[in-house]
Amino acid sequence: MQDINMVRNIAIVGHGNCGKTSLAEAMLYTAGKINRLGQVDSGTSAMDYEEEEINRNISINNSFHNYIWKKHQVFLIDTPGDDNFLNETLFATKVCDSAVFTIGAVLGVKGQTIKFADFIAERKLPCLLNITKMDRERANFEKAIDEIKAQLPVNPVVIHLPIGAEDNFRGIVDIIRQKAYLFNEGGSGKVTETDIPAEMLDDVEMYRESLMESVAETDDELIEKFLEEGELTKEELLAGLRKAIATSEIAPVTVSAATLNKGTELFLNAIIELMPSPADRPAAEGINPENEEIVSREPSLDEKFSAIVFKTMADPYAGRLTIFRVYSGVLSGDTFYNSSKKTSERFGQLYLLEGKDQKPVDSVGPGSIIAVAKLKETVTGDSLCDPSALIVFPELEPLKPVISFAVSAKQGDEEKLFSSITKMLDEDLTLKLSREQNTGEVLISGVGPIHLEILASKIKRKYGVEMELSRPKVPYKETIKGKARVQGKHKKQSGGRGQYGDCWIEIEPVESGSGLVFEDKIVGGVIPQQYRPAVEKGIQEAMEKGVLAGYPVVDIKASLVDGSFHNVDSSEMAFKIAGSLAFKKGAQEAGLVLLEPIMDITIKVGKDNVGDVMGDLNSRRGKVMGMDSDGKYEIINAQVPMAEIQTYATDLTSMTGGLGSFSIKFSHYEEVPGMIAEKIIAASSQE
Missing domain, CATH: 3.30.70.870 (Elongation Factor G (Translational Gtpase), domain 3)
Incomplete structure (x- = not known):
């Protein structure tokens, strides 16, 4: 069993098109896990293998792999960068011990970058920043660093300084060791040690001073030594840096050009040297389902087994593949206990995921990202454990659909x-x-x-x-605004027994949500008792079909007040038709109006976008109900007609550069303004 101090599990996160998958590919290739360096653009990547990912050149699902580097086992999750698949990234950051945060040297910080940074900051997840695509035209390392400092809730410290940029990106200076490394030719990912270029000595000294100061500020003993001597040894710097990264006080900055496999060897070294193992992370907390007490599981081989399921994959041939992260203990054998469902599950084989392939293993320990196939009960979010040590971990709450x-x-x-x-x-x-x-x-x-x-x-x-x-139809409704007293009479003679039903009803509006309130006010026997429910049924059916534009009529009180019948020709059907006729006539006289669903919408945007978003809400007939602040975000609470926000997810992304987010829920129904109602009624008539 692998020593857990030699285990790392890492989620690679970042905005779309910043090079996450290419970086993962270069890491696997340099570590010798795959034998060719695949390309996202050509559809040969080991991580983006589904047809939809290849066709669109984007990651859609979390993709899993692992490699060994210098005797360390690293579990890798390549996450999507598109807003449509944000939940995949959210779940990955909740189960991993650290994140590699990729930021493009050309594009810099984008809207999604800020969202991912918020995920990381919220969980206090240790992260290593990688400035990608240093070989591209207009690559600008300093600009990317400035944007990180200005816009992200992380404290970046440069440990790898690029030698050159764009076509001239040829090496890296290791600030900690004060050594330069030039990239070997041929895309091997390897480097050759050399002297620091003379023109970079001042910059290297500046960055090293800044690194020592940042690390020293996180530790009382180190700051005292640094203030006295103005210097930290390499060993002190590394130890202080590891500790500060583990507590999320510092995020080290590295650089790469993944498609050319430049910078990968030093990057792999930084991961095992600086990023925390499962043993460096706090114990996982949950609830004992038997007594509701808080319990914890230390990341130790000696603890009882516990894990959480964070991904389920449906396959028409292999069946359902269940993926979980082990928090404590060792899992072997063929069963575990699902404490969320209170049932034991039998499984056939444990698998390490390697892109689209699976590698069988006999046992796994803390920090492992592992899969089993064809479970019957277990789904995403379930907790797994040893039945003698019950624990249910906090639920993984998915993003709500919008x-x-x-x-x-x-x-x-x-x-x-x-x-x-x-x-x-x-x-x-x-x-x-x-x-x-x-x-x-x-x-x-x-x-x-x-x-x-x-x-x-x-x-x-x-x-x-x-x-x-x-596009779905808007569920409009109809109602009345006034009162009416009308007669509904159905009389038909066509030889033999005829049809006769005659009723008088009074209708009036009632409180919203009341539906149909029917009252029988017949005195004496002008309509026999057996025919009166038929009048109500006729009214009810007419309400369901609508009068004005074919939408259901709601919130009506209908009182049956008078009528007449025929001893031979009257029937339930005749009175049902009479009730329907009376209602349609009365609804017209009482003044029908169209109602539309109004949605409560909560929008979270940056302060710079508030004006645009408010103006857009006004154009959608929205009413702003209030505003709140949440750090660098403004939260707008509003009410907007459903018809006006059916494409709002796309529109808000466009308005805010991907930074805005929102949630919606139904609030109530309101009368549609006259001119808009006329168009809806006309369209309904055409249909």
């Missing part, structure tokens, strides 16, 4: 489609399937339009059924 589409099968195979979607719901907790009762549509909800487009692509590829997405 956009919905009506979903149907293109070729009518609805059963196969919804069976496929159900399997994908296990894999992706940010998806939600629901039925809108008022419109009859089945809705699929997700984090963004690309999220749902890729879902459709996956279902077609994996299960052979085409999913059609369309």
Whole structure:
């Protein structure tokens, strides 16, 4: 069993197109785990292997691999950088011991970069910064550092200084060791030690002074020595740096050009030398489900086994693949206890994930990222443990869906489609399937339009059924504003027994949410008792079909006050029709209006974007209900008609450069303004 001090597990995070997957590829190649350096753009990457990822040149799912470097075992999670798949990154940062935070030397800090930095800061996750794509045109190391300092909640200290940039990026100066390394030719990732270029000596001294000062400030003994002597030894610097990284007080900065495999060897060294092992992290806390007491598990081989499931992958051939992170103890054998579901689960084999492949292993310990296949009960978020030492870890809460589409099968195979979607719901907790009762549509909800487009692509590829997405109908409703007293009379004679039903009803509006309130005010026997429920049923059916534009009518009180009947020709059906006719006539007289759903929306944006967002809300007929501040963010609380924000996920991303986020929930119904109502009614009539 691997000494846990020699284990690292790392999530690679960063905004889209900043080179995360290329960096992971270079790390695996340089460590000898893969025998060729794949490329994202050509679809040959070991980490982006699903068809949708290759076609779009983006990471969609968390991808897993591992390697050995200088006897250390490193578990690697390559996370997506696109807003549509943010939840994958969120879960990865919650289970890993540290993060590699990639920032492009050309693009610098983007909206998603700030979101990921907030994830990392919230969890106090140790991180190592890597300025990527140093070989690209307009690569600017100093600009990237300045943006990190100005915009991210991390304290960057440079430990690797680039020698040259763009086409001239040819080496790295190790600030700690005060040595220079030039890249070997041929893309091996290896380096050759050399003297620091003379023109860089002043910069190196400046960065080393800054590094020593930053490290010293995190430790009382070191600051005392540094103030007295103005110097720290290499050993003191390394020890202080490790300690400060483990407590998230410092984030070391490295550099690379991954597609050319430049800087990778020194980067791999930095990971094992500076980043914490599971043993350096705090004990994992949870609840004992039997007595609700807080319990903890130390990251030790001697502890009882515990783990948390953070990813489920659906495969039409291999079945469901369950991925979990081990917090304590050793797992071997063929069973574990699911403390979330209170059941034992039997499994066939433990697997190390290596891109699209799996490597069987016999046992695993703390820090391991591991998978098993075909579990029956266990799903994402469940806690696993030894049955003699129960623990349930805090739930992994997924991001809430913010956009919905009506979903149907293109070729009518609805059963196969919804069976496929159900399997994908296990894999992706940010998806939600629901039925809108008022419109009859089945809705699929997700984090963004690309999220749902890729879902459709996956279902077609994996299960052979085409999913059609369309903008959902807005569930409008109708109601009345005034009162009316009307007669509904149904009289029909066509030879033989006729049809006769006659009723008078009074209708008036009632409190929102009341639906239909029916009152029988018949005195005497003008309408026999057996026909009166039929009047109510006729009114109810007419309300469901709508009067103004075909939308359900709500919040009506209908009182049956008078009428007449025929001994032979009256029937329940005749009075049902009479009730329906009376309601339609009365609703017109009482003044029908159209109602629309109003949503509560909470928008979180940077201070620079507040004006644009507020102006946009006004253009959508929104009402700002209040504002709050949360550090560098402003939180806008508003109410907006559902019809105006069906594409808001895309629009907010565009307005805020990816920095804005929002959540929505239904609030209430309100009357639609006259001119807009006319257009809706006209469109409904055409349909």
